[in-house]
Amino acid sequence: MYKNKHSMPALPLVLAAEIEGIGYPLACDFLKELGFVGYGKPDVHVIEIFVGIGICPEKPSPYQVQKVISNIAAAAGVSSYNVDKLFWLIGSGKFYNHKNIGKRGHIGRMKKEFIEAAIA
Numbered sequence: 271m272y273k274n275k276h277s278m279p280a281l282p283l284v285l286a287a288e289i290e291g292i293g294y295p296l297a298c299d300f301l302k303e304l305g306f307v308g309y310g311k312p313d314v315h316v317i318e319i320f321v322g323i324g325i326c327p328e329k330p331s332p333y334q335v336q337k338v339i340s341n342i343a344a345a346a347g348v349s350s351y352n353v354d355k356l357f358w359l360i361g362s363g364k365f366y367n368h369k370n371i372g373k374r375g376h377i378g379r380m381k382k383e384f385i386e387a388a389i390a
Contacts, residue, residue, distance in 0.1 A: 272306055275340075279333060282309065294332040302351050310339035310354025315361025315381065322385035360384050 271277045271284075282297035292300070299311035310316070312335030320326035326338055336350075343350040363379045 272308065278308060279336060282336075283333075294336075298332070298336060302354065307349035307351035308340070308343075310336065310343075310350040311358075312336050312339065313358065315379075316354065316357045318381055319357050319361055319385060322381070323388040 271281045282294050282301060285297035285300065286292055286294045289297075295312050298309040299313075302309045302311060312332040316339065317326065317330065317335055320335060320338055321328060321330065326335055330338075339350045339353050343353045346353070361379060361381045364376055
């Protein structure tokens, strides 16, 4: 399922349907953290940025957000994991691997500033 771009989105759907308490975003995150870098996690930070800059409709489904992550990754020649991480860092402001910046790796959320700069 993972190697076919048409069936790839179905894998998180199956996991979400078969595992109690796991929705599509958490299933994507689970797969991503297992090393399946073709998935990003369509979380609140990514969604707010994508909606804010106009590349996702208002109230998108997690599947729609995952498709946008995949499209950006393909256009940039990087993995969906990389796209997810970039927008998560912008949205969360938690540079946990870089304790020497900000306040022990926390620089604060930059969603609003990013969205304003992107649409300007």
